[in-house]
Amino acid sequence: MNDNKEEKVPFSEHLDELRKRLIRVFIALGIGFIVCYLFKEKLYQFLTIPLNAVLPDDGSMIFTSLPEAFFTYLKVAFFASIIFTSPFTLYQIWKFMSPGLYTSEKKYVVPFVIFSTIFFVGGTSFAYYLVFPLGFKFFIAFGTEHIKPMLSMKEYLSFSFKLLLAFGIIFELPVFMFFLGKIGLVNSKTLITKRKYAILLVFIAAALFTPPDVVTQVMMAVPLVLLYELSIWIVKMGEKKTAVTEE
Helix, strand or coil, X not given: CCCCCCCCCCHHHHHHHHHHHHHHHHHHHHHHHHHHHCCXXXXXXXXXXXXXXXXXXXXXXXXXXXXXXXXXXXXXXXXXXXXXXXXXXHHHHHHHHHHHCCHHHHHHHHHHHHHHHHHHHHHXXXXXXXXXXXXXXXXXXXXXXXXXXXXXXXXXXXXXXXXHXXXXXXXXXXXXXXXXXXXXXXXXXXXXXXXXXXXHHXXXXXXXXXXXXXXXXXXXXXXXXXXXHHHHHHHHHHHHHHHHHHC
């Protein structure tokens, strides 16, 4: 039998709790930003390693306005802070949601933070180490003797961060499905019967989020299909555990 949920609290208390959690997140982001800004050049240099590996000898990175380099470094520090403080942010999200959960469900806070972080970092790492080299090589190949790649710092940061964020969020699929299963919005049977539609959507998403070459699209689609299969297994395990608990 499930434990009783906590008594309902006024809406104003929910707003106060949300404000408290947001303040903590912003403080953590601010501290992370200051620390990351101290290493801004090294962080940006690390981000450009996959690009530099495929740039021709006469290729270079430029900034086209006086403040562009300065603001680009600010964004690098901010984006890095978002990534590095993500475990704390996920914890605050969970703490805000926890009053609406059963007591038995609140024990998932540590696994939620750990696995959300692992899958997010896994997604960004997959993009950085596998997708970036192939994607950048594809685009640089359009350069000719008369068309030289001279890339803007701002544009490169925007492009690369969007890809990193997209892969990081997409790799959260198993964690997302687990909690949808726990609250009864999905079940393993539905996920299995809708598998063919999910695979179709996966390849459409891969075509939208990656450069227009088959290799890179497959490199995104295959992990997503595997993550979907993993989600089915995770939801099914959660259903079995719930059934045992209720007996």
